[in-house]
Amino acid sequence: xxxxEENLRAAFAGESQANRRYLAFAERAERxxxxxxxxxxxxxxxxxxxxxxxxxxxxxxxKSTKENLETAITGETYEYEKxxxxxxxxxxxEGNKAAVRSFSYAKDVEIGHxxxxxEGLESVKDGxxxxxxxxxxxQICGYIVAGETLETCPICGSPREKxxxxx
Ligand code: FE2
Ligand code: FE2
Ligand code: FE2
Numbered sequence: 001x002x003x004x005e006e007n008l009r010a011a012f013a014g015e016s017q018a019n020r021r022y023l024a025f026a027e028r029a030e031r032x033x034x035x036x037x038x039x040x041x042x043x044x045x046x047x048x049x050x051x052x053x054x055x056x057x058x059x060x061x062x063k064s065t066k067e068n069l070e071t072a073i074t075g076e077t078y079e080y081e082k083x084x085x086x087x088x089x090x091x092x093x094e095g096n097k098a099a100v101r102s103f104s105y106a107k108d109v110e111i112g113h114x115x116x117x118x119e120g121l122e123s124v125k126d127g128x129x130x131x132x133x134x135x136x137x138x139q140i141c142g143y144i145v146a147g148e149t150l151e152t153c154p155i156c157g158s159p160r161e162k163x164x165x166x167x
Contacts, residue, residue: 008059015052019045069121076114080107105141108155112144136163 026041056062063071084107091099123130133146141156149163 005059008055012052012055012059015048015055018048019052022048066121066124069117069124072117073114073121076110076117080110080114084110105156109142109144116144116146135166137166138162139164 022041022045026038026045029035029038029041061071062068084103087103088100088107091097091103120130136145136149137143138145138153138156138158139162140158141153143153143155145163149160152159153162
């Protein structure tokens with residue numbers, strides 16, 4: 001990897017993080033009664049997304065949907081099989097209960113991501129799209145359910161109102 005390729009990776013990571021960080025800052029500003037500061041954070045967040053996507057395009061890491069699904073499955077599988085279990089172990093040893101919870105939610109939810117992506121990959125290999133469906137995403141743990149909301153989230157136990165619709 002050239003130095004510039006390395007820098008593109010670093011810049012993509014940084015800009016992606018800035019996007020999510022600014023959206024979280026925007027929410028906080030809204031809650032503190034600064035709607036215009038919130039708007040500025042949202043505008044900057046959008047701008048960082050433009051930067052992130054430009055870097056990503058140059059990195060040529062967006063491939064065919066079949067390849068992208070394979071990449072996604074590899075990433076999700078690594079996260080739930082190796083990365084999160086290790087992170088959880090360390091957080092437990094350090095007595096950081098909040099981190100244990102956050103990592104555990106993510107680990108449990110990534111399993112579902114990998115499964116859904118595998119279904120997507122099978123479809124695409126057969127030359128067809130997935131069946132149309134709405135998705136509902138738990139705003140506490142990230143669990144995805146398709147088709148209809150659940151009474152309670154199977155991962156974190158949150159009620160139906162905590163699910164956001166991705167229509
Ligand atoms: Fe930027
Ligand atoms: Fe995931
Ligand atoms: Fe949940």
